[in-house]
Amino acid sequence: MIGESGGEYNYFRSFLGAVLALASLLFWRLDQRNAWLVKVSEGALKKLEARMANDIKEPSIRLIENADRKSAKYPFSKIESFSQIYGVAFAVSGLVGLAMAILSVRG
Numbered sequence: 230m231i232g233e234s235g236g237e238y239n240y241f242r243s244f245l246g247a248v249l250a251l252a253s254l255l256f257w258r259l260d261q262r263n264a265w266l267v268k269v270s271e272g273a274l275k276k277l278e279a280r281m282a283n284d285i286k287e288p289s290i291r292l293i294e295n296a297d298r299k300s301a302k303y304p305f306s307k308i309e310s311f312s313q314i315y316g317v318a319f320a321v322s323g324l325v326g327l328a329m330a331i332l333s334v335r336g
Contacts, residue, residue, distance in 0.1 A: 242333035249326030257319040264312045 271293050278291045289295070308314060 239333045243330045246326045246329030246331070246333060250323045250330065251326075253319045253323035253326060257316065257323075260312055260315045260319070 275291075275293045278293060282288050282290045308317065
């Protein structure tokens with residue numbers, strides 16, 4: 230029967246796999262840019278918060294500094310930032326896309 234093996238779709242699957250891998254790479258680069266912009270902003274905010282905390286005598290207002298402290302002790306607590314989580318997601322989808330592209334071409 231026509232289409233039973235799905236062989237005629239191998240190039241299409243390969244194309245989709247390559248697109249998935251490329252999209253993962255591009256979104257990873259976009260995430261890297263956003264992470265850099267956030268770090269630049271955090272530096273300025275830390276200074277402002279420190280000055281404000283000293284002026285009003287309230288150390289709890291140092292939100293950025295307090296957020297930098299690691300508090301979780303769970304098995305997956307090493308993976309806690311957006312960048313780390315997105316990195317894992319981008320790596321998995323990129324690898325799946327590459328595998329899809331390669332296996333589809335091989336037939």
